[in-house]
Amino acid sequence: MKVFTxxxxxxxxxxxAPVSKALRAAGYKEYLIHTGQHYDxxxxxxxxxxxxxxxxxxxxxxxxxxxGQQTGQMLAAIEEQIVAxxxxxxxxxxxxxxxxxxxxxxxxxxxxxAHVEAGLRSFNRTMPEEHNRVLTDHCSDMLFCPTQTAVxxxxxEGITQGVHLVGDTMYDAVMQFTTIANQSSTxxxxxxxSSKKYLLATIHRPYNTDNPVNLGNILAAFVETxxxxxxxxxxxxxxxxIELELAGQKSFSSNLKLIEPVGYLDMLMLxxxxxxxxxxxxxxxxxxxxxxxxxxxxxxxxxxxxxVEAGWNILLHQTWDALYTLVHNNVWPEYQSPIxxxxxxxxxxxxxxxER
Amino acid sequence: MKIMHIVGAxxxxxxxxxxxxxxxxxxxxFEQVLVHTGQHYDxxxxxxxxxxxxxxxxxxxxxxxxxxxAQQTAEIMKRFEPVLLDYRPDWLFVPGDVNSTLACALVAxxxxxxxVHVEAGLRSYDRTMPEEINRILTDHLSDMLLTPSxxxxxxxxxxxxxxxxxxxxxxxxxxTLVRLLPKAQSRYDALKKQYELQSFILVTLHRPANVDNDxxxxxxxxxxxxxxRxxxxxxxxxxxxxxxxAKSEFxxxxxxxxxxxxxxxxxxxxxxxxxxxxxxxxxxxxxxxxxxGVPCVTxxxxxxRPVTLTQGTNRLVSSDCxxxxxxxxxxLSSVSAPxxxxxxxxxxxxxxxxxxxxx
Numbered sequence: 001m002k003v004f005t006x007x008x009x010x011x012x013x014x015x016x017a018p019v020s021k022a023l024r025a026a027g028y029k030e031y032l033i034h035t036g037q038h039y040d041x042x043x044x045x046x047x048x049x050x051x052x053x054x055x056x057x058x059x060x061x062x063x064x065x066x067x068g069q070q071t072g073q074m075l076a077a078i079e080e081q082i083v084a085x086x087x088x089x090x091x092x093x094x095x096x097x098x099x100x101x102x103x104x105x106x107x108x109x110x111x112x113x114a115h116v117e118a119g120l121r122s123f124n125r126t127m128p129e130e131h132n133r134v135l136t137d138h139c140s141d142m143l144f145c146p147t148q149t150a151v152x153x154x155x156x157e158g159i160t161q162g163v164h165l166v167g168d169t170m171y172d173a174v175m176q177f178t179t180i181a182n183q184s185s186t187x188x189x190x191x192x193x194s195s196k197k198y199l200l201a202t203i204h205r206p207y208n209t210d211n212p213v214n215l216g217n218i219l220a221a222f223v224e225t226x227x228x229x230x231x232x233x234x235x236x237x238x239x240x241x242i243e244l245e246l247a248g249q250k251s252f253s254s255n256l257k258l259i260e261p262v263g264y265l266d267m268l269m270l271x272x273x274x275x276x277x278x279x280x281x282x283x284x285x286x287x288x289x290x291x292x293x294x295x296x297x298x299x300x301x302x303x304x305x306x307x308v309e310a311g312w313n314i315l316l317h318q319t320w321d322a323l324y325t326l327v328h329n330n331v332w333p334e335y336q337s338p339i340x341x342x343x344x345x346x347x348x349x350x351x352x353x354x355e356r
Numbered sequence: 357m358k359i360m361h362i363v364g365a366x367x368x369x370x371x372x373x374x375x376x377x378x379x380x381x382x383x384x385x386f387e388q389v390l391v392h393t394g395q396h397y398d399x400x401x402x403x404x405x406x407x408x409x410x411x412x413x414x415x416x417x418x419x420x421x422x423x424x425x426a427q428q429t430a431e432i433m434k435r436f437e438p439v440l441l442d443y444r445p446d447w448l449f450v451p452g453d454v455n456s457t458l459a460c461a462l463v464a465x466x467x468x469x470x471x472v473h474v475e476a477g478l479r480s481y482d483r484t485m486p487e488e489i490n491r492i493l494t495d496h497l498s499d500m501l502l503t504p505s506x507x508x509x510x511x512x513x514x515x516x517x518x519x520x521x522x523x524x525x526x527x528x529x530x531x532t533l534v535r536l537l538p539k540a541q542s543r544y545d546a547l548k549k550q551y552e553l554q555s556f557i558l559v560t561l562h563r564p565a566n567v568d569n570d571x572x573x574x575x576x577x578x579x580x581x582x583x584x585r586x587x588x589x590x591x592x593x594x595x596x597x598x599x600x601x602a603k604s605e606f607x608x609x610x611x612x613x614x615x616x617x618x619x620x621x622x623x624x625x626x627x628x629x630x631x632x633x634x635x636x637x638x639x640x641x642x643x644x645x646x647x648x649g650v651p652c653v654t655x656x657x658x659x660x661r662p663v664t665l666t667q668g669t670n671r672l673v674s675s676d677c678x679x680x681x682x683x684x685x686x687x688l689s690s691v692s693a694p695x696x697x698x699x700x701x702x703x704x705x706x707x708x709x710x711x712x713x714x715x
Contacts, residue, residue, distance in 0.1 A: 067467070068434065068437035072429070075429060107483075134496050138496055139489065156516040
């Protein structure tokens, strides 16, 4: 059996790594297509290196561009690959333009399509990812859901066939790579950080970073927390910071430690030793939960409502004044229940596609 | 209010024409731009429709032409994006279920331009039809969904589309038909003379499932050939069917059939309204025959337009030769069913209902 894996952006490398491993273990041939959506070394190659994912069989080298142009180019290029290689399955991950392009190409050619991390909804249509999610789900033959909530979302859209609750492959990845991270990462020493004595922040969403006023307000709120905040900066955000010349302002750098984007293993270290995580990323919210680290999500909504319902995640948007109180006075829960499966999602996925 | 309309392929033209014409009546309210993606580009498939339907000359032609599904969709997206971002309409109107429909809707959704899907909610529940994917995805990208029949509303609700986005406006194609039927019928005498028509059967086929598989096509042609021994058969040939019909093994089966070039809207409508039976795999023809009360034999295992079966003159038949002969003979011999009716809001006033929403 030949399986196409379509990857393009950072979170997908993490989601795919455990599945790649399980595919190899089952003796299936995986053909890896990197669309090139995230293209610099820090954002991409480092993940392949650290996670032992095989080098992509082909890199389509489609970099940034307008959404339509980027998705269109990927669609045409992926179709060519499918026609040439005739895979038995196409696997797509998450909710990026690469996901949608792979899904459309497979669906139009009637090649069986599986969506890993299916059924997520933020119900915010202004997020480009939301369209990608909905459309990919409606294209897919097999839908692998990380949570029961996701299964319920699909049912509400009339999708019940081919739906499997398998758990979250990102949880698989955390289980597999935390030990390695603990042994090999030196990021805490490099940054002179002590466990539970700092906060970790990541922001990259356009509505938080593209508007100078919003970005300025968020950074001001970070400063006001008076906590040491480690802040790996996404290339997009760094660009904005430079544009705003905010990075150079002394007030912002007093307790903010701006660092280059880090690889997966270093990120796992930074996450598990943080006292609290501030993020607008979907994956980081989950990883915070996996490590039992409280999370404040800088968004008006989340696809991971279970973490909010469990009390481990709090949504905060625009009312940035409240950040100080949340950081200093909020009482976080002491216990967690497993929401994201048992760490064997990848094996279940491979077993299910192997049955067809 | 700035409105941008998309057309790409033949079935789109008669859906956008009545909307543009109705909006023109309120020209202090609407500023309209027409974009032709160029998906159908030869004269018989495109220009003649603009002339006959009195569609304005497209403001922009993206001139994409043919390609595989993905290539064509990709090319439309690439070329449409700058056009959309340059004009920034308040609403983008996309009709039907062709690649242009989906490609332009995708670009608009990514740029947060609100989308109106004209002819929303149709489902064949057959995902081997490329149009089915285009329909589902366009519906899920759209901010306003205009349905031709109540089953469309039900399909959308079943997929979790919020009811406030759905508007049952009726069948927009019927607006064009109602307006142009007298003109079409006035051309019938000339056609009758030209083709020496008595009673006749009209055939149209273009779906890959019917014309790309030699065995299937053979079965259909054998049936039509057999019928053609006793009745006159007219077959205007879609460009994508032409090359397949040219194969030598089919030539003996074409002897009793009058093959025609693709017809314009008016001539085709004139022939449809006068035919004894129409044999088709087209979506629009199923609806037009239902409105006209002409028996229709649809060579498909399913239809996304079930009211044509439950209320209209349509029946579904497999491509198997004997079933087809039986169905056509049956339709020829029986008078149309007495309980046949024109579906709700297929009344020529759909464009007016649509425009009222935006006033």
